[in-house]
Amino acid sequence: MDDFTFTDRETYIEWRITWKQEYKEISNTIQYTRIEIKNQHRSQGYASFETWRKLRAYTRKANAALQTLKLAKQAAQQQYTRFKAEAIAC
DSSP: OOOOOOOSSSHHHHHHHHHHHHHHHHHHHHHHHHHHHHHHHHHSSOOOHHHHHHHHHHHHHHHHHHHHHHHHHHHHHHHHHHHHHHHHHE
């Protein structure tokens, strides 16, 4: 599990912007790989095993990124709740 330490809302938003850019790159790569598979099917009647392997690897990477986002949201919420509790206690 990643250890997220968002100091405030701005650092969380910065992290999300970076995450979105990385996820968009992964998503685009998956799209291009699927197009490559379709083109191989059209021209050869089958797609190479290596192309399918690449697609599977990119899909796993995308799933891991989504899981990381889920964990980051939970960490941000916990830190926000802790911050509010400390503010009320003072």
